[in-house]
Amino acid sequence: MATTTAAFTLSSSDISSSPLSKSTTATLTKAGTTIGLQQTSGMSRRILKATETSIADLISTTPEFTYTADKANKVYVCNSSADSTDYVTITIHAEEIGRLYTGDWMFMPWSASDSNSDIRITAPSTHTNAVTLDYMVIGEGNAA
Amino acid sequence: MPTTTATITLNSDIDASPLNISDTTTLYNAGLDTGVEHTTGMQRKVFNVEDIAKIQLIPTIIGGTFTVKEVNLGSGDATVTHGDVDSVSDLIKVGQPVIGTNVVANVTVASVTDDTHFELSSTASDVIASDKGSLTLGYNVYTPNKANKIYIRNSSVSDTDYIVVTINAEDIGRLYAGDWMFMPWSAANPLSNIFVTAATQTSTVIVDYMVIGEGDS
Numbered sequence: 001m002a003t004t005t006a007a008f009t010l011s012s013s014d015i016s017s018s019p020l021s022k023s024t025t026a027t028l029t030k031a032g033t034t035i036g037l038q039q040t041s042g043m044s045r046r047i048l049k050a051t052e053t054s055i056a057d058l059i060s061t062t063p064e065f066t067y068t069a070d071k072a073n074k075v076y077v078c079n080s081s082a083d084s085t086d087y088v089t090i091t092i093h094a095e096e097i098g099r100l101y102t103g104d105w106m107f108m109p110w111s112a113s114d115s116n117s118d119i120r121i122t123a124p125s126t127h128t129n130a131v132t133l134d135y136m137v138i139g140e141g142n143a144a
Numbered sequence: 145m146p147t148t149t150a151t152i153t154l155n156s157d158i159d160a161s162p163l164n165i166s167d168t169t170t171l172y173n174a175g176l177d178t179g180v181e182h183t184t185g186m187q188r189k190v191f192n193v194e195d196i197a198k199i200q201l202i203p204t205i206i207g208g209t210f211t212v213k214e215v216n217l218g219s220g221d222a223t224v225t226h227g228d229v230d231s232v233s234d235l236i237k238v239g240q241p242v243i244g245t246n247v248v249a250n251v252t253v254a255s256v257t258d259d260t261h262f263e264l265s266s267t268a269s270d271v272i273a274s275d276k277g278s279l280t281l282g283y284n285v286y287t288p289n290k291a292n293k294i295y296i297r298n299s300s301v302s303d304t305d306y307i308v309v310t311i312n313a314e315d316i317g318r319l320y321a322g323d324w325m326f327m328p329w330s331a332a333n334p335l336s337n338i339f340v341t342a343a344t345q346t347s348t349v350i351v352d353y354m355v356i357g358e359g360d361s
Binding site: 010100101105 | 147306
């Protein structure tokens with residue numbers, strides 16, 4: 001079985017009166033078990049040209065196989081662009097999650113709870129440069 | 145300005161070639177190179193076995209709520225008349241979220257007329273009458289579409305105990321014991337609250353969470 005770990009460190013010496021230092025590591029396992037996740041989309045890259053401002057799928061629930069709903073999938077997305085004003089808005093179904101600015105990354109669970117749970121992206125109409133997104137799913141895929 | 149960094153390191157033998165990713169971001173205000181200044185600090189919520197309802201973990205409201213009493217509001221009307229002059233009239237501000245019976249979701253204070261009147265952003269669905277009604281207002285809300293980040297960790301120990309993380313009505317995903325998440329949060333409207341549901345746990349579920357971002361700036 002594969003062993004996948006996701007470590008997180010959050011650090012700030014001056015955002016509050018006492019320094020902030022938080023570290024944690026998760027071993028990514030199948031839902032409710034100690035068995036490691038076995039499927040990955042691999043790291044993918046999507047480049048949104050300056051002219052691409054419509055909402056678009058980044059990660060679909062129905063690629064070559066269908067993600068089984070409500071499993072322990074994890075999604076990583078990073079905005080690898082260079083211009084600090086270029087962001088993408090991340091959406092699931094009709095719900096806006098948040099904006100990833102240049103250099104920002106996100107790592108979150110993904111239920112893929114129904115066929116409308118695609119992870120979608122929108123670059124603002126004001127973006128002037130290509131927006132580069134690196135992304136990956138690690139999870140259970142079409143697990144039984 | 146504060147300097148805050150967030151680093152992720154992913155390692156795995158899940159693929160034919162090893163997966164080794166390390167990425168660090170400095171948390172800036174939206175579109176700027178100045179560091180974010182708002183944080184809730186690390187907070188903890190403990191769910192007992194019987195706590196199986198969907199619970200609001202991170203509200204879009206900052207600073208809590210207050211109640212406006214002695215309210216009159218007509219059906220199909222947006223003008224609130226109240227008699228609660230002494231205790232709250234100075235607290236009512238444009239943009240505050242409004243919650244109450246016969247007030248539809250996602251309504252805010254559109255304008256403040258005087259000490260006893262303010263306008264809602266949408267009309268009431270039915271009457272609040274006889275000077276006996278009340279409305280709940282939030283002191284402030286996260287400014288929408290800024291560079292807020294959310295950290296949530298399920299600090300439980302039982303492999304089978306998970307929480308479902310939801311924004312508004314949309315399920316994001318499940319965090320199993322030891323899992324963590326770090327994601328942007330637009331707080332796009334007053335309904336964009338973050339909820340968790342621990343519906344099937346067999347032991348106490350501990351959830352640590354924090355917001356770092358721009359707050360109501």
